[in-house]
Amino acid sequence: MRSFFHRQGKFQPVSADDERADQQIPDDLWVKCPDCKELLYSKELRRNARVCPRCDHHFRLRARERVFLLADDGSFIEWDTELRPEDPLDFVDGGGPYTDKLRRTRTKSGETEALVTGRATVGGHPVGLAVCDFDFLGASMGSVFGEKLARAAERCTKGGMPLLTVSASGGARMHEGIFSLMQMAKTVAALARLGRAGVPHLALLTDPCYGGVTASYATVADVVLAEPKALIGFAGPRVIEQITKQKLPEGFQTAEFLLEHGMVDLIVTRPALRATLCSLLGHYAGARAHRDLAPSDRDGADDRGAPSSDPDLGHLVAAAAGVAAGYGANGSVAEPLPVPTVAVGWAADGPGR
Amino acid sequence: MSSSRADVTTASPTPSRPTGPISAWDRVKLARNPARPHTLDYLAELARDFVELHGDRSFGDDPALVGGLAQVGGRTVLVLGHQKGTNTKENIARNFGMVRPEGYRKAERLLRHAGKFGLPVVTFIDTPGAEPGIGSEERGQGTAIAESLLTMADLGVPIVAAVVGEGGSGGALAIGVADRILMLENAVYAVASPEACAAILWKDATKAPEAAETMRITAAELARFGIVDEVIPEPVPAHERPRETILAVGAAITAHLDALDARYPPADPATPDRLRADRYAKFRRIGTWRESVRRERGLPVELAAI
Ligand SMILES: [Zn+2]
Numbered sequence: 001m002r003s004f005f006h007r008q009g010k011f012q013p014v015s016a017d018d019e020r021a022d023q024q025i026p027d028d029l030w031v032k033c034p035d036c037k038e039l040l041y042s043k044e045l046r047r048n049a050r051v052c053p054r055c056d057h058h059f060r061l062r063a064r065e066r067v068f069l070l071a072d073d074g075s076f077i078e079w080d081t082e083l084r085p086e087d088p089l090d091f092v093d094g095g096g097p098y099t100d101k102l103r104r105t106r107t108k109s110g111e112t113e114a115l116v117t118g119r120a121t122v123g124g125h126p127v128g129l130a131v132c133d134f135d136f137l138g139a140s141m142g143s144v145f146g147e148k149l150a151r152a153a154e155r156c157t158k159g160g161m162p163l164l165t166v167s168a169s170g171g172a173r174m175h176e177g178i179f180s181l182m183q184m185a186k187t188v189a190a191l192a193r194l195g196r197a198g199v200p201h202l203a204l205l206t207d208p209c210y211g212g213v214t215a216s217y218a219t220v221a222d223v224v225l226a227e228p229k230a231l232i233g234f235a236g237p238r239v240i241e242q243i244t245k246q247k248l249p250e251g252f253q254t255a256e257f258l259l260e261h262g263m264v265d266l267i268v269t270r271p272a273l274r275a276t277l278c279s280l281l282g283h284y285a286g287a288r289a290h291r292d293l294a295p296s297d298r299d300g301a302d303d304r305g306a307p308s309s310d311p312d313l314g315h316l317v318a319a320a321a322g323v324a325a326g327y328g329a330n331g332s333v334a335e336p337l338p339v340p341t342v343a344v345g346w347a348a349d350g351p352g353r
Numbered sequence: 354m355s356s357s358r359a360d361v362t363t364a365s366p367t368p369s370r371p372t373g374p375i376s377a378w379d380r381v382k383l384a385r386n387p388a389r390p391h392t393l394d395y396l397a398e399l400a401r402d403f404v405e406l407h408g409d410r411s412f413g414d415d416p417a418l419v420g421g422l423a424q425v426g427g428r429t430v431l432v433l434g435h436q437k438g439t440n441t442k443e444n445i446a447r448n449f450g451m452v453r454p455e456g457y458r459k460a461e462r463l464l465r466h467a468g469k470f471g472l473p474v475v476t477f478i479d480t481p482g483a484e485p486g487i488g489s490e491e492r493g494q495g496t497a498i499a500e501s502l503l504t505m506a507d508l509g510v511p512i513v514a515a516v517v518g519e520g521g522s523g524g525a526l527a528i529g530v531a532d533r534i535l536m537l538e539n540a541v542y543a544v545a546s547p548e549a550c551a552a553i554l555w556k557d558a559t560k561a562p563e564a565a566e567t568m569r570i571t572a573a574e575l576a577r578f579g580i581v582d583e584v585i586p587e588p589v590p591a592h593e594r595p596r597e598t599i600l601a602v603g604a605a606i607t608a609h610l611d612a613l614d615a616r617y618p619p620a621d622p623a624t625p626d627r628l629r630a631d632r633y634a635k636f637r638r639i640g641t642w643r644e645s646v647r648r649e650r651g652l653p654v655e656l657a658a659i
Contacts, residue, residue, distance in 0.1 A: 082644050083642050086641040091568075092567060143639075173544075174545055174553065174554060177543065178543065178544060178575055181542075182639040184502060185505075185530045185636045185639075188503050189506035189507075189530070189633045191503065193633065196507070212523050214499075215527075216502060216523070218495075220500060232495075233494075234495040234498070235483075240486060252490070263496055
């Protein structure tokens with residue numbers, strides 16, 4: 001995996017196969033920026049959301065670092081913490097049994113799987129979060145990853161709560177063979193239902209994002225965001241180089257390359273991410289509130305329960321007012337939107353928690 | 354892993370016919386045999402009135418994935434399939450069955466077409482994988498596959514997929530999100546090619562035969578896992594008796610289309626939603642995991658044991 005992504009020495013090598021236990025031990029007091037080669041004080045780097053203060057290089061984030069940066073303080077409640085991977089194929093490769101690899105990875109990474117899911121609020125907006133941890137076997141998608149994502153999507157579907165996925169992955173987990181491949185279908189099928197319910201899926205692609213993840217849930221989103229210079233693609237650059245015997249163009253498979261080719265909506269720097277998400281979530285919440293409060297729809301309002309008793313609904317009503325004002329100011333009339341099939345407010349949650 | 358059909362080798366062996374128990378690697382070689390029937394061979398024999406529909410309406414037409422309308426088993430269906438060539442010239446024209454984004458976008462367009470007109474879908478899976486290339490990346494290979502998966506998952510008409518040769522990774526699955534998944538006995542279906550898996554996990558591509566064994570890619574194993582619904586026997590490898598194989602696959606497809614029609618009556622307005630729900634349930638349960646119950650206090654049982 002390591003050589004697969006390591007390219008021109010420009011990007012951080014994959015740490016999944018790295019034998020060092022913890023990135024934050026004392027000898028890591030200083031970190032060299034792989035882009036500008038500046039020696040950075042690691043504490044300061046962490047304080048700066050792991051963005052190089054000199055050249056804006058975005059270092060990779062662990063899943064929980066990402067959750068910490070995204071979620072409102074103390075709002076994150078994790079889902080499905082007790083799911084553990086199995087070894088359905090009795091897989092043994094050159095490096096030994098898969099079960100041993102899982103045990104080592106678990107100890108080293110401190111995670112039990114490659115995807116962390118849960119609910120949180122972002123700027124007051126409830127969202128479901130699904131975040132990859134690249135330090136867990138390159139955040140490869142196996143059965144547990146797929147199951148957690150499917151459950152997260154189901155909770156969001158049921159609760160009418162937007163889903164935010166943050167992806168960084170080498171793709172499918174080969175150790176789980178066909179089961180891994182089928183997670184592509186399973187996760188996308190769960191998102192198809194989310195889409196049918198009219199609930200938004202926002203995706204953030206981060207470095208690196210490849211293979212079965214790029215070719216499944218991560219890119220079938222209503223909005224696809226990417227971090228600057230993140231490498232995103234289907235086939236790995238080395239594979240393409242070997243097979244085509246062609247020199248890869250400058251900037252190949254970077255977020256900027258994808259933006260230029262129309263594959264992502266927006267590149268967002270880490271410091272601007274929360275604000276961008278809040279704007280997007282505000283738009284969907286506003287549109288939804290507008291639909292729910294539209295005069296033509298009032299007859300059915302009672303069926304949705306009394307919204308005023310819900311403490312989370314304050315912002316929703318406020319957003320609705322904002323939207324109404326916005327329409328007026330622009331002098332435009334909103335098209336009547338289809339009534340969503342899920343008749344629950346943003347604040348509701350699915351089963352579990 | 355053992356072969357379920359030791360009798361396969363009783364006839365006189367040919368260079369492409371392994372002797373003794375058939376290993377996973379032998380099946381990979383059989384599945385890749387260029388003389389094995391490909392999608393258009395199936396259509397020539399099984400389909401009446403096949404009208405090929407080309408192009409993705411935005412960039413181009415990909416000859417590595419063919420599709421169109423045809424009568425199969427007495428009904429009009431939409432057919433889709435990867436298309437390999439039988440010789441080098443054909444293979445170059447067909448890009449060895451490696452599909453580019455425009456191929457998946459054509460598939461996606463035709464799937465929506467099937468949904469619009471209530472046509473059942475039949476797909477033939479036979480590809481080494483989606484094409485890795487500069488142009489394919491520029492045109493969003495990942496997104497193209499993902500969107501095909503999404504459209505298949507959300508389609509309100511019955512879908513039958515037959516893995517007839519190589520089921521190579523996401524590029525195969527892109528037309529494989531089906532209500533019934535059939536597989537020829539000597540076909541393979543895998544998350545990655547054994548060579549790629551060996552190169553990454555063994556750091557040695559020559560370990561492909563070992564990888565093929567470990568990855569569990571044969572029809573018998575995938576049926577045991579509940580991923581494949583029916584294994585279509587190949588008493589003789591498909592390339593030796595192509596017509597026999599084609600007819601066997603045709604009979605299986607027709608039987609499953611009939612069964613799906615009976616179960617999901619086309620005239621019933623509830624059918625599209627029932628198909629979606631049941632297809633979701635089918636893929637939803639694929640996977641293996643365990644889930645421990647959290648203790649009332651302290652660490653979960655699972656973590657405490659470490
Ligand atoms: Zn820097």
